[in-house]
Amino acid sequence: MRAPRSICQSERTILLVFATTSLLIIFKCFDDMFTIMNITIKDVDEPVFRKFKAESVRKRMKLGNALTNAMMTWLEKEQGKKKVKKHFLDLKPFDWGEGTERSSVEVDEILYAK
Numbered sequence: 835m836r837a838p839r840s841i842c843q844s845e846r847t848i849l850l851v852f853a854t855t856s857l858l859i860i861f862k863c864f865d866d867m868f869t870i871m872n873i874t875i876k877d878v879d880e881p882v883f884r885k886f887k888a889e890s891v892r893k894r895m896k897l898g899n900a901l902t903n904a905m906m907t908w909l910e911k912e913q914g915k916k917k918v919k920k921h922f923l924d925l926k927p928f929d930w931g932e933g934t935e936r937s938s939v940e941v942d943e944i945l946y947a948k
Contacts, residue, residue: 870898 890900930937
């Protein structure tokens with residue numbers, strides 16, 4: 835078995851520059867994906883905020899990360915609501931209760947003066 839050859843100083847420098855450049859490129863990509871902001875939020879319900887903060891501490895999350903997760907969850911839920919499109923043909927008949935059997939006829943009499 836051959837002993838590994840040692841790297842000279844110039845090769846070390848090249849490897850270090852390459853590794854550093856690679857990391858900088860990776861961080862730049864992540865920086866473009868996630869912009870971190872410092873914000874102030876007004877009109878937050880204090881008891882709710884305290885519970886939210888306590889839960890983030892229990893889960894060992896930074897408050898900003900917990901808030902980001904909560905906002906993403908809320909947005910996904912809201913976008914899911916908008917995607918649900920009901921069609922008229924999906925409506926099912928239902929019973930209006932006792933004494934409403936002639937409602938349609940009575941409405942026609944009022945509207946069309948029959």
